[in-house]
Every structure is written in C-alpha cells, then in structure tokens.
Amino acid sequence: DIQMTQSPSSLPASLGERVTISCRASQGISNNLNWYQQKPDGTIKPLIYYTSNLQSGVPSRFSGSGSGTDYSLTISSLEPEDFAMYYCQQDASFPFTFGSGTKLEIK
Amino acid sequence: QVQLKESGPGLVQPSQTLSLTCTVSGLSLTSNSVSWIRQPPGKGLEWMGVIWSNGGTDYNSAIKSRLSISRDTSKSQVFLKMNSLQTEDTAMYFCARESSYILLGYWGQGVMVTVSS
Numbered sequence: 001d002i003q004m005t006q007s008p009s010s011l012p013a014s015l016g017e018r019v020t021i022s023c024r025a026s027q028g029i030s031n032n033l034n035w036y037q038q039k040p041d042g043t044i045k046p047l048i049y050y051t052s053n054l055q056s057g058v059p060s061r062f063s064g065s066g067s068g069t070d071y072s073l074t075i076s077s078l079e080p081e082d083f084a085m086y087y088c089q090q091d092a093s094f095p096f097t098f099g100s101g102t103k104l105e106i107k
Numbered sequence: 108q109v110q111l112k113e114s115g116p117g118l119v120q121p122s123q124t125l126s127l128t129c130t131v132s133g134l135s136l137t138s139n140s141v142s143w144i145r146q147p148p149g150k151g152l153e154w155m156g157v158i159w160s161n162g163g164t165d166y167n168s169a170i171k172s173r174l175s176i177s178r179d180t181s182k183s184q185v186f187l188k189m190n191s192l193q194t195e196d197t198a199m200y201f202c203a204r205e206s207s208y209i210l211l212g213y214w215g216q217g218v219m220v221t222v223s224s
Contacts, residue, residue: 001168025194034209036152042151042217043198049209087152090212095167096154 002026002090006099012107018076021102023088027070032092033071035064038085038101048073054059078104109139110135111215119192119219125220127186129202136160136178139205141185143176146217153198157210158185166194192222219223 206212
C-alpha cells in the first residue's frame with residue numbers, strides 16, 4: 001500500500017495568512033493526488049483533484065502543486081470558513097489511501 | 108442536485124454483520140461509481156471499497172475478506188456488508204459518488220456505527 005505522510009498535523013494561523021500543507025507519498029503517484037476539506041460538523045468536500053485542478057465552486061485562494069512523491073496545498077489568504085481539517089488522498093493505486101490530516105486552527 | 112444519504116443501525120454487537128445503505132439521487136448508478144469510506148472517532152479517513160458503474164468492485168485488501176459492496180440500480184441504492192465486526196470497526200461510515208473528475212466527488216453526511224455489546 002502507498003503510505004501518505006501529511007504535515008503538519010496541526011497548523012495555527014491567522015486570518016489573511018498564507019499557509020501550505022504538505023503531503024508525501026511512499027512512492028511516486030504520477031500526480032494522482034486529491035485534497036479534501038472536512039468541516040467541524042463532519043461535512044467533507046473535495047477541493048483539488050489531480051494535484052492542481054480546482055473543484056467547481058472552490059475559491060481561487062486554494063491551489064495545489066507537486067509531482068512525483070511530494071505535493072502541497074496552499075491557501076493564499078485565510079478566510080474564517082477555511083479553519084477545518086484537510087486530507088490528501090492518492091488514487092494512483094489500490095487501496096486508495098489518505099494522509100493523516102492537518103487541522104488548520106485559528107491562532 | 109446530487110445527494111447521498113447513508114442509513115443503517117447505530118449499534119452493532121461484536122462478531123455480528125454490519126449492513127449499510129447509501130441512497131443516491133441526482134444521477135444513475137450505471138453512470139458513476141460509489142465508494143465507501145470510514146472514519147473512527149478522532150481519527151483519519153480509510154477508503155474501504157468501490158462499486159464501479161459497470162457493477163465491478165474493488166476492496167481495500169486490509170478488510171477485503173470481511174467486506175461486500177453491492178447495489179440495486181432500480182432503487183439507486185448501494186449496500187455495504189461487513190462481517191465479524193470488532194470494536195475497532197466503530198466509525199462514521201461515508202459513501203461518496205464519482206463526479207466528472209474525481210472518484211470521491213460528492214459525499215454523504217455519514218452514519219455513525221458503534222460496535223459494542
């Protein structure tokens with residue numbers, strides 16, 4: 001199985017700040033990397049697919065990049081609704097695996 | 108509008124079988140896949156398996172021997188059955204439907220399942 005190592009596990013940040021979350025795969029995943037947001041009420045929605053493509057309706061302050069084994073999610077200027085959990089996920093090979101999550105918290 | 112809703116028993120006894128239903132509205136199951144994902148309390152997400160638009164299935168090898176995913180296309184329902192439940196199977200169980208570009212494009216709100224005697 002491909003292991004996904006996500007960092008940091010917790011990220012205190014302020015409104016308007018730029019933040020980056022990292023995700024490293026245990027082997028190359030050829031850009032087959034997606035990002036999800038989970039709100040405190042448990043609701044999960046996709047943000048980015050195939051490394052850098054924004055899901056419909058997702059604000060442009062979200063962006064993704066990476067290649068090979070290293071990927072990242074960047075939020076350019078934090079809004080109040082961005083404080084949530086974030087997960088990366090690979091769908092390059094079965095079983096599809098998730099990172100352990102990053103909790104984006106208000107500083 | 109695509110909607111998914113999970114349903115099932117909130118409490119299951121150890122060693123018993125879990126049966127969950129995902130009811131999908133908005134699109135045909137013969138056009139899109141549906142996956143099951145679970146999340147133990149306070150922990151991360153685990154992909155469990157998928158039923159593809161053609162009815163084929165793939166499972167997480169860690170639970171493959173205990174898991175079965177099926178569907179009733181006429182009712183737009185996808186079913187999960189997992190046997191030999193243990194306390195570590197206590198989790199929120201989500202179903203998610205494929206969208207144009209991403210396998211887990213639309214998620215249900217989840218159903219909490221507790222395994223306890």
